Amino acid sequence: MSDKLWGGRFSKSTDSLMERFSESISYDKRLYKYDIEGSIAHAKMLAKQGIISDDEAKTIADALKEIERLIDEGKFEFSIKDEDIHMNIERKLIEIVGSVGGKLHTARSRNDQIALDIRLMLRDVSIHIIDRLNVLLKEIAQLAKDNIDIVMPGFTHMQHAQPVLFSHYILAYYEKFKRDRDRFRDTLKRIDVLPLGSGALAGTSFPIDRRFVAEELRFSKISRNSMDSVSDRDFAIEFLSDIAICAMHASRFAEEMVIFSSSEFDFFDLPDEFCTGSSIMPQKKNPDAMELVRGKTARTYGNLVQLMVLMKSLPLTYNRDMQEDKESVFDSVDTIIDVLDILIKFIPNIKPKTKNLEKALEEGFITATDLADYLAKKGMPFRDAHKVVGNIVAYAEEKNKKLDELSLDELKKFSDFIESDIFEILSYKNAVNSRKSYGGTAKENVLSVLSEIEKELKNDRTGSEIECPRCSYPVKIYKNPIPTVDIIIEIDKKVLLIRRKNEPFGWAIPGGFIDFGESAEDAAIREAKEETGLDITIEGLLGVYSKPNRDPRTHTISTVFYAKALGDIKAGDDALEAKLFGRNELPNDIVFDHRDILKDYFEKTHSNE
Numbered sequence: 001m002s003d004k005l006w007g008g009r010f011s012k013s014t015d016s017l018m019e020r021f022s023e024s025i026s027y028d029k030r031l032y033k034y035d036i037e038g039s040i041a042h043a044k045m046l047a048k049q050g051i052i053s054d055d056e057a058k059t060i061a062d063a064l065k066e067i068e069r070l071i072d073e074g075k076f077e078f079s080i081k082d083e084d085i086h087m088n089i090e091r092k093l094i095e096i097v098g099s100v101g102g103k104l105h106t107a108r109s110r111n112d113q114i115a116l117d118i119r120l121m122l123r124d125v126s127i128h129i130i131d132r133l134n135v136l137l138k139e140i141a142q143l144a145k146d147n148i149d150i151v152m153p154g155f156t157h158m159q160h161a162q163p164v165l166f167s168h169y170i171l172a173y174y175e176k177f178k179r180d181r182d183r184f185r186d187t188l189k190r191i192d193v194l195p196l197g198s199g200a201l202a203g204t205s206f207p208i209d210r211r212f213v214a215e216e217l218r219f220s221k222i223s224r225n226s227m228d229s230v231s232d233r234d235f236a237i238e239f240l241s242d243i244a245i246c247a248m249h250a251s252r253f254a255e256e257m258v259i260f261s262s263s264e265f266d267f268f269d270l271p272d273e274f275c276t277g278s279s280i281m282p283q284k285k286n287p288d289a290m291e292l293v294r295g296k297t298a299r300t301y302g303n304l305v306q307l308m309v310l311m312k313s314l315p316l317t318y319n320r321d322m323q324e325d326k327e328s329v330f331d332s333v334d335t336i337i338d339v340l341d342i343l344i345k346f347i348p349n350i351k352p353k354t355k356n357l358e359k360a361l362e363e364g365f366i367t368a369t370d371l372a373d374y375l376a377k378k379g380m381p382f383r384d385a386h387k388v389v390g391n392i393v394a395y396a397e398e399k400n401k402k403l404d405e406l407s408l409d410e411l412k413k414f415s416d417f418i419e420s421d422i423f424e425i426l427s428y429k430n431a432v433n434s435r436k437s438y439g440g441t442a443k444e445n446v447l448s449v450l451s452e453i454e455k456e457l458k459n460d461r462t463g464s465e466i467e468c469p470r471c472s473y474p475v476k477i478y479k480n481p482i483p484t485v486d487i488i489i490e491i492d493k494k495v496l497l498i499r500r501k502n503e504p505f506g507w508a509i510p511g512g513f514i515d516f517g518e519s520a521e522d523a524a525i526r527e528a529k530e531e532t533g534l535d536i537t538i539e540g541l542l543g544v545y546s547k548p549n550r551d552p553r554t555h556t557i558s559t560v561f562y563a564k565a566l567g568d569i570k571a572g573d574d575a576l577e578a579k580l581f582g583r584n585e586l587p588n589d590i591v592f593d594h595r596d597i598l599k600d601y602f603e604k605t606h607s608n609e
Helices: 016-022 025-048 054-072 086-105 110-146 166-191 211-216 226-231 234-260 288-311 320-349 354-361 369-377 382-399 408-412 428-434 443-459 520-534 595-607
Strands: 151-157 157-163 463-468 474-475 479-491 496-499 510-516 536-545 557-566 577-583
Touching: 016 157, 025 086, 025 110, 025 211, 054 086, 086 110, 086 479, 110 226, 110 234, 110 320, 151 166, 151 354, 151 428, 157 166, 166 234, 166 443, 234 288, 234 320, 288 320, 288 463, 288 496, 320 479, 369 382, 382 428, 382 479, 428 443, 479 520, 479 536, 479 595, 496 520, 510 520, 510 557, 520 557, 520 577, 536 595, 557 595
Parallel strands: 479 557
Antiparallel strands: 151 157, 463 474, 479 496, 479 510, 496 577, 536 557
């Protein structure tokens, strides 16, 4: 008889070969946090609807949190006998709480469960990618600003074409990666749909409340066709397409870095920390990081095609083939995050070699178009001007001269329109700044664009915000980047501060963002647990603090609580370290306005001391 949780109708056990062939736990175990999050929300809903009792829901939720802790600490033993992350967690749940654990799967199927897990993960990952792209955009803009006057050859067909500002060149990638960011934002609208409640394919006869689950899990929409819900992977395909396009842009940039840093061009010096040497040739500086960016892009294409081919002929609804969707998604996620992180560190350290660029600008008759434009402005039809300049270039090649080395007499042989002012036109610096058409490479244009970009980056919303599908107003779908909480935890007349892992670095009161749909009190309790390992009891509200420049990530409004705590201090999440400090021994590097907040706290709660 089968010992599977689904094995009631089977008289024989699953063959060990079949178990090995069909398991997915070896890779889908990375979904455990999302699976547990979805299960806790589902249990709460079952209790709310009277399908299970409140005590049963609490027992299930507590056990699921314990399972999450075991997995976090590496103490959970995954088994291929239980096939996937859902069954591994459910079996452990039943092992911990007994038969009540078997009630969790009421009114749901693994079909809608996995659809939920993937959507939860991709929502998180999309926000992370969007935020990484925002950082990348800032680095590109800064590189352009720092090198505003450098001129380089622009290419078509890999031939010298026209002179451009290096800043104009690098900002071309700003536009590409900005479109990538916007694509991920738009795809979030299709990801942010709750599928749970669709059951295996037809819904359920239990009186479930899908809206409650959507609010618990912070979904802005609920799927309206159960058959579509469990069979849909369009959102994942679209997500992989976004990654592939983003990787393509990264690869094009990487290719140019490889070419332009080669000895044949020698335009840029690439950062040593992202290059490697040869095992045999001591003189080599190989642009390995960029070559790997270029190479890893192929993985993202393959993953996209794999998922499209996987889905192309599947009948409705769920088929076991769809188990093969996750590895492609996971691989592309890991790849694009690595690629973006490399670019974020690589780009600020590119150093243009101005002398080599100036030398290159003297090659290839790079101002020939400007000479043709000069003749056209004098009244010659452009087609005739094009022909005249072609003849001049042929003559210069024959004489082994550059255009600006030809004398006025030599030039006038080709056209009486040519006068002494021609030599100003043949200067590549003048040629660059003459291109003032909107979007052109003139310095005044680039400075204007950088000014626009600065405003964009300052006012831009984070990855957690999308347009409302009903009114198009920007709304926060996951983590709200404006309301935050801070929790002053006092133990033995000392306050607990954390040393932050992330910018701005330094000591801070524990706290963080309020999740969408979460109360400030719940956020304070959650953040304290995540960052300090302590269970807190809120004693009171100190106040609400807001300063326009209090937080470099955005203008935040912080609700500050003070609390009692139980447990052992253990730094986690955003905290690198957690320590207790007395009133007169606070560290110097306290971030945000937390020193002022602590001053208020001590004055209000310890005024007699």
